Amino acid sequence: MPQSELAVSIHHLVKSYxxxxxxxxxxxxxxxxxxxxxxxxxMGPSGSGKSTLLNLIAGIDRPDSGELRVCGTDIMALNEAxxxxxxxxxxxxxxxxxNLMPVLTAFENVELPLLLTGLGARDxxxxxxxxxxxxxxxxxxDHYPSELSGGQQQRVAIARAIITDPEILVADxxxxxxxxxxxxxxxxxxxxxxxELGKTIIMVTxxxxxxQRARLLKHLDKGVLVD
Amino acid sequence: xxxxKLILRNTLRHKLRTLLTVLGLLVAILSFGxxxxxxxxxxxxxxxxxxxxxxxxxxxxxxxxxxVHYREKIRALDGVRSVAAANWFxxxxxxxxxxxxxxxxxxxxxxxxxxxxRIPEDxxxxxxxxxxxxxxxxxxxxxxxxxxxxxVPLKGTIFSGSWDFVVRAIYDGATPRTDTSQFFFHWDxxxxxxxxxxxxxxxxxxxxxxxxxxxSRAAEISRAIDTxxxxxxxxxxxxxxxxxxxxxxxxxxxxxxxxRIVSFVVIFIILAVMANTMAMTARERMAEYAxxxxxGFGPGFLGGLIYGESLAIAAAGTLLGVALTFxxxxxxxxxxxxxxxxFEVSASTVQLQLACAAVVGVAAAVLPAWRAARVRIxxxxxxxx
Numbered sequence: 219m220p221q222s223e224l225a226v227s228i229h230h231l232v233k234s235y236x237x238x239x240x241x242x243x244x245x246x247x248x249x250x251x252x253x254x255x256x257x258x259x260x261m262g263p264s265g266s267g268k269s270t271l272l273n274l275i276a277g278i279d280r281p282d283s284g285e286l287r288v289c290g291t292d293i294m295a296l297n298e299a300x301x302x303x304x305x306x307x308x309x310x311x312x313x314x315x316x317n318l319m320p321v322l323t324a325f326e327n328v329e330l331p332l333l334l335t336g337l338g339a340r341d342x343x344x345x346x347x348x349x350x351x352x353x354x355x356x357x358x359x360d361h362y363p364s365e366l367s368g369g370q371q372q373r374v375a376i377a378r379a380i381i382t383d384p385e386i387l388v389a390d391x392x393x394x395x396x397x398x399x400x401x402x403x404x405x406x407x408x409x410x411x412x413x414e415l416g417k418t419i420i421m422v423t424x425x426x427x428x429x430q431r432a433r434l435l436k437h438l439d440k441g442v443l444v445d
Numbered sequence: 446x447x448x449x450k451l452i453l454r455n456t457l458r459h460k461l462r463t464l465l466t467v468l469g470l471l472v473a474i475l476s477f478g479x480x481x482x483x484x485x486x487x488x489x490x491x492x493x494x495x496x497x498x499x500x501x502x503x504x505x506x507x508x509x510x511x512x513v514h515y516r517e518k519i520r521a522l523d524g525v526r527s528v529a530a531a532n533w534f535x536x537x538x539x540x541x542x543x544x545x546x547x548x549x550x551x552x553x554x555x556x557x558x559x560x561x562x563r564i565p566e567d568x569x570x571x572x573x574x575x576x577x578x579x580x581x582x583x584x585x586x587x588x589x590x591x592x593x594x595x596x597v598p599l600k601g602t603i604f605s606g607s608w609d610f611v612v613r614a615i616y617d618g619a620t621p622r623t624d625t626s627q628f629f630f631h632w633d634x635x636x637x638x639x640x641x642x643x644x645x646x647x648x649x650x651x652x653x654x655x656x657x658x659x660x661s662r663a664a665e666i667s668r669a670i671d672t673x674x675x676x677x678x679x680x681x682x683x684x685x686x687x688x689x690x691x692x693x694x695x696x697x698x699x700x701x702x703x704x705r706i707v708s709f710v711v712i713f714i715i716l717a718v719m720a721n722t723m724a725m726t727a728r729e730r731m732a733e734y735a736x737x738x739x740x741g742f743g744p745g746f747l748g749g750l751i752y753g754e755s756l757a758i759a760a761a762g763t764l765l766g767v768a769l770t771f772x773x774x775x776x777x778x779x780x781x782x783x784x785x786x787x788f789e790v791s792a793s794t795v796q797l798q799l800a801c802a803a804v805v806g807v808a809a810a811v812l813p814a815w816r817a818a819r820v821r822i823x824x825x826x827x828x829x830x
Contacts (some may be wrong), residue, residue: 270823278739278822298744306741313826315734321454326447333447334741378740 224287225386225418226252226275231284233270233441243272246441248284252434256386257412257419259432266438268422276388277305289385293412293429305335306378309416310379312408316371316379318363322351325359328377333380349377353407369400372409376407387411389421393428405431446748448493459726463758466722470762470805471769473715478770479777480708481794485710487694487701489787493622496686497526498558499655499663501670504682504688507533510649512718513636518673519653524663524666526658530650532631533795537598538589538610545585545783547599547628549635558656561619562643568593568614576634578613581626586615589715595626605700607643624786634649647671703717706793712801719809723755727813744818749813752807761807767798 233245245267252258260268273279274286277293286294296304311317314347318327328349332342350356353373363371372392379387389408393401405428411417412433423429437444456463485492501519503509514531520528552573556562564572564580571593572578581591591597591612599608610630618625632650640647657666667683674681685691694701720788727734734747770790778788 276739278826302738302741302743305739311736311739313736316825317732319451319733319736321451321458327448330737331740367647 223254224251225254229285232282234282243253244441248443253416255416256434257432257440258434260422260436261429262438263385268438272388272390272422276309277301310384310386312375312379312392314391314394316375318371318374320363323360323362324374329375331382332408351383368396369403372404373424382384386418404432448749450638452757456740456754456757466758467762469715469718471766473711474763474766475769477708478794478798480704482774482790484701484704485791486785486788491687491690494690497657498686499667499683500686500689501653501681503653504680513648513650518656518668522669524662526656527554529654531654532651535602538599545626545628550629551632558654561623562616563619564614566615572613575613576631577611579610579630580614580616581612582627583615583617584625585783620788621789626783626786650682654828716805716808719805723809723813727751727817731820733826735820735822736820737782747817748814752810753812755810756806759802765804767795
C-alpha cells in the first residue's frame with residue numbers, strides 16, 4: 219500500500235518500561251500498517267501492550283526504537299512542543315472515563331481543543347453546535363458532566379474528539395464504563411464517524427462484542443502481534 | 446478569557462477548602478499588618494522628628510540633669526535659632542496604668558518649635574497666662590475625657606507630691622501621624638514648686654531642645670554645644686531629635702526584632718498552608734492536566750491554571766485582610782489608649798502585605814505547576830476513573 223494511503227505505518231517498534239531498576243518489555247518488534255479510513259480494534263489480555271501501542275500511535279508516549287509514522291509524520295522525530303501541536307491537529311482522543319473537565323459545560327468541553335486553533339468565537343460556536351448536534355446532544359449544551367449520564371458524557375467526549383476534524387480517532391476502552399445500551403449507542407456513533415466522516419479509528423477493547431463493530435481486528439499477546 | 450474562566454471555576458470547585466484557605470490568609474495578612482503597625486508605632490517618635498531640632502542632654506545619662514543656665518549659653522551660639530527646656534515629669538493620673546507622657550516645658554519657645562501641634566490662639570493665650578495651666582493632645586483628651594477648664598491631678602514620682610493642673614488648651618496634630626497623646630505644662634511652675642519642696646533640685650533641666658537656623662549646620666552646632674560644656678560640671682551630648690528618639694527605641698530593640706520575626710513567621714506558616722492546598726489540588730487534578738496535555742495544551746497553560754488559582758486565592762484573602770487591617774487597627778489603638786501615641790496603618794505596611802501575599806501566591810504554586818508540567822500523559826491518565 220502506498221505511504222500516502224496509510225494512516226499509521228509501524229516498523230519494528232519496541233517499547234519497554236523501567237520499574238524498580240528492572241526493564242519490563244511491553245512491545246516487541248511490532249510491525250503494522252493501518253490504512254486511512256480504517257476502523258481497527260486492538261484486542262488482547264491485560265498487560266498485552268494494546269494500550270501502550272495506542273498511546274504510541276497517539277503520540278502521548280515514546281517508543282524505544284523502530285519506525286512510527288502517523289498521518290505521514292515521523293512523530294518520533296518531534297520534540298514535546300511539536301508533538302503537542304501535532305496531536306492537537308491530527309488526533310482525537312476518546313477515553314474510557316471520558317476525561318471531561320468537570321467545571322466546564324458540554325459546550326465548553328467540546329470547544330476546548332478549538333482554543334488552540336486560533337478560530338474566532340463565532341466559528342467556534344458554529345462548529346461546537348454542529349458537533350454536539352452530530353452526537354445528539356444539542357439540547358444538553360449547558361449541562362455540566364455531572365449532570366449527564368455516562369453515555370452522554372462519552373458522546374460529549376466524541377464531539378470533543380472530532381471538533382478539530384482530526385484524521386485519526388484513538389479510543390481506549392470507549393465502552394468500558396458503560397452499560398450495554400449506552401455502549402451500543404457509542405459504538406454506533408463511532409461507526410458513523412468512520413463511515414460518514416472517513417475518520418481512521420483505532421480502538422482498544424476487551425469486549426469482543428465491541429470489537430465486532432471494527433472492520434479490522436488485531437490481537438496482541440505479551441507485546442507481540444499474533445495475527 | 447477561557448483561562449480566567451477555568452481559574453475562577455477551579456477556585457470555587459472545593460468551596461469549603463477555598464474558604465478555609467482564604468480565611469487563613471485573611472488572618473495571616475491581618476496579623477502581619479497589625480504587627481508591622483506596632484513596629485511602626487514604636488518608631489513613630491523618630492519618624493516624626495524634625496531635622497532642624499536638636500536635643501542636648503547630659504553625656505552621662507538622661508537621669509543626670511543639666512543646669513538651667515546652659516540655656517543662655519546655648520542660645521548665644523552662632524546658628525541657634527531658639528532653645529527650650531524640657532523635663533520628663535512621670536506623674537501618675539489616678540492609677541499607674543493610666544500612663545501618658547508629661548513634660549514641663551519652656552512654653553513659648555518649645556511650642557514654637559513644634560508647629561505640628563495645632564493650638565487654637567485663644568486657648569494658647571489662656572495657657573500662657575496660667576502658670577498652672579496645661580496643654581493636652583486630642584488623643585489624650587479623648588482617652589480620659591479631659592476638657593478645657595478641667596483640673597487634672599497628678600501624683601509626682603520623680604517630683605514628689607500632688608500636682609494640680611488646669612487644662613487650658615487642647616492641641617490637634619497637623620497630620621494623623623502627629624503624636625497627640627502628650628501633656629505639657631510650664632517648666633517655670635515646676636521649678637518654682639521644686640524650689641519650695643526640694644531646693645537642691647531646683648534650676649535643673651532634663652533636656653534642651655535646640656532649633657537651628659540652617660539644617661546643613663546641625664552637626665557643626667551639635668559639636669559646638671558639646672565643646673562649650675566639655676570639662677564643665679555636666680558635660681553634654683547633643684544629637685538630632687531623630688537620633689535621640691531612636692536611642693529610646695534601641696533600648697527595647699529586642700522586642701521590636703521579636704515582633705518583626707513573628708510577623709514573618711505568620712507569613713511563612715500561611716505559605717505552608719497554601720502550598721499544601723495547592724499541592725492537594727494539583728494532585729487531585731493530575732488526570733485533567735494529562736488530558737489537557739493530550740489535547741495539545743502546553744505546560745504554560747497548565748502553569749497558568751495553577752498559578753492563577755493560587756494567586757486568586759491569595760488575592761481574595763489579602764484584599765479582605767488588608768481591608769480589615771484598618772478597622773481592627775483602629776479598635777486596637779483605642780484599646781491601647783495612649784500607650785502607642787501614633788497607631789496608623791502606613792502605606793508601606795499595606796505594600797508589604799501585598800508583597801507577602803504575592804510571594805505566598807506564587808511560591809505555593811511553584812511545585813504543583815512544575816509537577817503538572819512534567820507529568821507524563823500516560824501516567825496522569827491512569828489517575829482517571
